[in-house]
Amino acid sequence: MVIVYRSNTGFTREYAEMLGKAEKMKVYSLSQAEGTVSEPVFYMGPLMAGHIAGIDQAMKQFTVKGVCGVGMSPASPQVLGTLSKANYVPGAPIFYLQGGWAPKKVSWLKRRMVGMATKSIRESLRDKGSRRTPEENQYLDFLLHGGSFVAFEKLEAIREWMKEV
Ligand SMILES: Cc1cc2nc3c(=O)[nH]c(=O)nc-3n(C[C@H](O)[C@H](O)[C@H](O)COP(=O)(O)O)c2cc1C
Known part of the structure; x- marks a missing residue:
């Protein structure tokens, strides 16, 4: 194989x-x-x-x-x-x-598609404010700015x- x-x-x-x-x-x-x-x-x-x-x-x-x-x-x-x-x-x-997630390596259209698909999860994480766990903070940053x-x-x-x- x-x-x-x-x-x-x-x-x-x-x-x-x-x-x-x-x-x-x-x-x-x-x-x-x-x-x-x-x-x-x-x-x-x-x-x-x-x-x-x-x-x-x-x-x-x-x-x-x-x-x-x-x-x-x-x-x-x-x-x-x-x-x-x-x-x-x-x-x-x-x-x-x-x-x-590498937002800078994809076209604006694809970035937008992903942005729309992840909107509700970003919003719910944002709404949690200071109640976010360190993992949730890391994931929110990942959704916004990318990472591996x-x-x-x-x-x-x-x-x-x-x-x-
Ligand atoms: C247009 C588009 C649609 C995507 N759809 C999904 C998806 O449905 N589910 C998911 O988990 N990730 C999705 N992603 C994220 C990619 O799958 C993820 O960034 C992946 O690691 C990219 O792998 P690659 O670097 O080998 O291309 C999408 C990304 C783009 C640009």
């Missing part, structure tokens, strides 16, 4: 490279992989409005054995549930990793699964 990824602002690439290094697997961007990869694939892509970017292309061209979406929200069973419903790949498990939650430890579940296949 090899890792194929797509990444717009670099967070998915970081995870793909970390995973490839840890599991001694080859790592290709989706464009590099096109026409060259014939092995089964673990596909990783950024979340865009709930959809894993590039997943349709990957499914058409490769045998996809596992999928991972990289988004900006903290991992939770709800996030994974919604993700699995919107990005069904027959016979392949789906994983979720919290990546980051990429961490090697978050790859644990994927690495466990890879040992079994």
Whole structure:
């Protein structure tokens, strides 16, 4: 199995490279992989409005054995549930990793789309004022200014699964 990824602002690439290094697997961007990869694939892509970017292309061209979406929200069973419903790949498990948010690297239109999607959570965090926990302060700052939650430890579940296949 090899890792194929797509990444717009670099967070998915970081995870793909970390995973490839840890599991001694080859790592290709989706464009590099096109026409060259014939092995089964673990596909990783950024979340865009709930959809894993590039997943349709990957499914058409490769045998996809596992999928991972990289988004900006903290991992939770709800996030994974919604993700699995919107990005069904027959016979392949789906994983979720919290990546980051890089507002300066995306167009104003995309920034606005994300701004609208995160409006209610920003407002509820703002309304909490001094009752915000340190984690909530950190998350509010992340939503406003961007940042990274990429961490090697978050790859644990994927690495466990890879040992079994
Ligand atoms: C237009 C747009 C839509 C997005 N939609 C989602 C989303 O539905 N859920 C989510 O968790 N993150 C969403 N994000 C955030 C990205 O998935 C997140 O920043 C991710 O880490 C980007 O990965 P990349 O650096 O590999 O491109 C969105 C970002 C953009 C620009």
